[in-house]
Amino acid sequence: METAQETxxxxxxxxxxxxxxxxxxxxxxxxxxTDTIFGYPGGAIMPIYDALYDYNDKLNHILxxxxxxxxHAGQGYARTSGKVGVVFATSGPGATNLVTGLADxxxxxxxxxxxxxxxxxxxxxxxAFQETDVINITTPVTKWNYQVTDATEIPEVxxxxxxxxRSGRPGPVLIDITKNAQIQLFxxxxxxxxxxxxxxxxxxxxRPQYIQQAAELINSAQKPFILFGQGVILGSAEQxxxxxxxxxxxxxxxxxxxxxxIPSDHPQNVGMLGMHGNYGPNVLTNECDVLIAIGMRFDDxxxxxxxxxxxxxxxxxxxxxxxxxxxxxxxxVPVWGDCKETLPMLTAAIEQKxxxxxxxxxxxxxxxEVEAVIHNELNPATEEMTMGExxxxxxxxxxxxxxxxxxxxxxxxxxxxxxxxxxxxSNVTSGGLGTMGFALPAAIGAKFGAQDREVxxxxxxxxxxxxxxxxxxxxxxxIDVKIIILNNRFLGMVRQWQELFNQRRYSFVxxxxxxxxxxxxxxxxxxxxxxxxxxxxxxxxxxxxxxxxYLLEVIVTKENNVFPMVPQGCSVSEIRxx
Amino acid sequence: MENNHKTNHKVSPAGGDLEGASKKEFxxxxxxxxxxxxxxxxxxxxxxxxxxxxxxxxxxxxxxSIHRFNIVINEYEEVVRKLTRQIEKQxxxxxxxxxxxEDVIWQELALYKVSTDVIAEKVSVERLLRENGARxxxxxxxxxxxxxxxxxxxxDNLINILQPYGLIEFVRSARVAxxxxxxxxxxxxxxxxxxxxxxxxxxxxxxxQGQKVFTM
Numbered sequence: 174m175e176t177a178q179e180t181x182x183x184x185x186x187x188x189x190x191x192x193x194x195x196x197x198x199x200x201x202x203x204x205x206x207t208d209t210i211f212g213y214p215g216g217a218i219m220p221i222y223d224a225l226y227d228y229n230d231k232l233n234h235i236l237x238x239x240x241x242x243x244x245h246a247g248q249g250y251a252r253t254s255g256k257v258g259v260v261f262a263t264s265g266p267g268a269t270n271l272v273t274g275l276a277d278x279x280x281x282x283x284x285x286x287x288x289x290x291x292x293x294x295x296x297x298x299x300x301a302f303q304e305t306d307v308i309n310i311t312t313p314v315t316k317w318n319y320q321v322t323d324a325t326e327i328p329e330v331x332x333x334x335x336x337x338x339r340s341g342r343p344g345p346v347l348i349d350i351t352k353n354a355q356i357q358l359f360x361x362x363x364x365x366x367x368x369x370x371x372x373x374x375x376x377x378x379x380r381p382q383y384i385q386q387a388a389e390l391i392n393s394a395q396k397p398f399i400l401f402g403q404g405v406i407l408g409s410a411e412q413x414x415x416x417x418x419x420x421x422x423x424x425x426x427x428x429x430x431x432x433x434x435i436p437s438d439h440p441q442n443v444g445m446l447g448m449h450g451n452y453g454p455n456v457l458t459n460e461c462d463v464l465i466a467i468g469m470r471f472d473d474x475x476x477x478x479x480x481x482x483x484x485x486x487x488x489x490x491x492x493x494x495x496x497x498x499x500x501x502x503x504x505x506v507p508v509w510g511d512c513k514e515t516l517p518m519l520t521a522a523i524e525q526k527x528x529x530x531x532x533x534x535x536x537x538x539x540x541x542e543v544e545a546v547i548h549n550e551l552n553p554a555t556e557e558m559t560m561g562e563x564x565x566x567x568x569x570x571x572x573x574x575x576x577x578x579x580x581x582x583x584x585x586x587x588x589x590x591x592x593x594x595x596x597x598x599s600n601v602t603s604g605g606l607g608t609m610g611f612a613l614p615a616a617i618g619a620k621f622g623a624q625d626r627e628v629x630x631x632x633x634x635x636x637x638x639x640x641x642x643x644x645x646x647x648x649x650x651x652i653d654v655k656i657i658i659l660n661n662r663f664l665g666m667v668r669q670w671q672e673l674f675n676q677r678r679y680s681f682v683x684x685x686x687x688x689x690x691x692x693x694x695x696x697x698x699x700x701x702x703x704x705x706x707x708x709x710x711x712x713x714x715x716x717x718x719x720x721x722x723y724l725l726e727v728i729v730t731k732e733n734n735v736f737p738m739v740p741q742g743c744s745v746s747e748i749r750x751x
Numbered sequence: 752m753e754n755n756h757k758t759n760h761k762v763s764p765a766g767g768d769l770e771g772a773s774k775k776e777f778x779x780x781x782x783x784x785x786x787x788x789x790x791x792x793x794x795x796x797x798x799x800x801x802x803x804x805x806x807x808x809x810x811x812x813x814x815x816s817i818h819r820f821n822i823v824i825n826e827y828e829e830v831v832r833k834l835t836r837q838i839e840k841q842x843x844x845x846x847x848x849x850x851x852x853e854d855v856i857w858q859e860l861a862l863y864k865v866s867t868d869v870i871a872e873k874v875s876v877e878r879l880l881r882e883n884g885a886r887x888x889x890x891x892x893x894x895x896x897x898x899x900x901x902x903x904x905x906x907d908n909l910i911n912i913l914q915p916y917g918l919i920e921f922v923r924s925a926r927v928a929x930x931x932x933x934x935x936x937x938x939x940x941x942x943x944x945x946x947x948x949x950x951x952x953x954x955x956x957x958x959x960q961g962q963k964v965f966t967m
Binding site: 319500 | 784788792795833839840843940946948
């Protein structure tokens, strides 16, 4: 085995090596730069795990406690590292447990390659033990999937899988490998990465005439407004984006997944878009004359009611995915292409400007929002703590340098609104799918993807209980993640809606929790629970200073609401401050 | 987390404002790799939006190894345009087009099984064949199978004619359609196979509209 491995890493051009499909798979992963795998073994993937036994020095396999945890960890890893997350699961229930994570990665454009074991090819369709039709189950939630039944297909298929997962608009790929193909020996000719598939165009060709038209619109605009999304981060175009923002002088607001693409305290960063976004960006969307959307997809949580969304504005839409152009909002100028290429072209074609008055208008709205909402959220007069003040104190201690991983619900909106981000790839959250239970496993992966960074998971009491088994993964891997549970003893976001729209009929939102600190301690993770404001700064310091993982539970106000809010079915300019 | 907020204006299943538009028949032509699972990947693009596929045909194309789908749906053009983009986004799809019935030459084939006794007794087979452009495929003692090819109205018409004579069985094929102004896919394929293809591979419908797009 050892000798075979050594030969494989540097194969001579004409020589082939006789290996199993499993070994070919692992060699392919190494060739693609994989260092970490999140997985869970089982019957149908045993030959791969047997091969993995000899690759311990090259591939760090993290044993998770549930396949959903494995795939969310893979997502967290991909989001902080910018690399492709790799996940292993067995057939049947192992594979079906990946589905939530696949759907999450698909809607949030996260590059993943998931490998699932499958029953022997001759058993396909016989209702064999742990057989499910994984390919058909996962088709709607993968960018591409493929079933391998013959080992000779493995090198080419894995090369395609990585190429598809990371290129263009990234996304999850699932490769289902039957057990016979994992075992089968074949002549491995060495690994060839893939850089072209004739039926697949990762990037549309950039049309200079649209750059020109867009630049003319921008140059003549009085009240231009930039909306940016994760496309800037996925395209590694943060510098190009900053240059564009600064030369144009245009105020810029972010979608939840775009947070951190430029630092929170950049003077032209006017805040968050959408349902619980900032006041100014929402109201002024319906007042701008040119809307420049960059790497974002006009999700309904961003646009509110579409027929009352920015109807007065000319729309310039920069996106790598042609299917996104005109999907929700009609564009005046469609700028198809990778924003890493299109932004510098656009920057070169526009005039250096300042929009001082227009920017001041955003600041006016910020003042109103601070007065009506933010001040009380961050400096509450109540005895009980708010979620916002926890984030405020955390900002002071991390100085905005930490990776913040959030789950889904009120704490997520509060964290995204108030957390400070100095760096890109700092905000890891489940945006499109809204997957409760995402944060704990994603934080584990996020740390493996950015080992030199502080990773803080902020999770609600509800979401934490969906994947708390991953505390076992934290324990066994020895990873250092800080966990803050913001406990309001409610499924807070649903409760907020029930309060506002269902006449306070609190239907099944009252949730009890275990003693989280004792629970963590059962996994050997130190922790503390606080309910007094006086303890907050010291508890946060203690958490951050602890070598290794730590769980801090903060008991916060039970019935606090997240504001501002664009009620569903309303226009963004109908945003409510209370 | 969805509220039951009612909106009065007409909204398509695929999103977008469809005020003033009307549904009609569209022919979607898709050039694809020959890949297991692709049929389902394409079909779910329709089913996800609760759109019924009226007719679906897969066949070889003018190029060896490349398959061609013909799909017929009854929808708003705005919806069809978005669906076509979503289809083209699939990794193994080379190109997807949509056309109205006027833009294509299309045919459907139908088979009709009728009792030979009834036909012989009650109608003149010869007249039937001549008037409906049909031909007898099989004539047996117990039944006769007719075949006709044409547009929907033509194949429907023969059903109506044969119904009174005890139509035993009827089946119609999916639609096949040739695009009137297409130059075929041979030259395009060479572009697709290049690492840096020319502009025509990723056609931009805005380009054809020229100045119409940009008005301020």
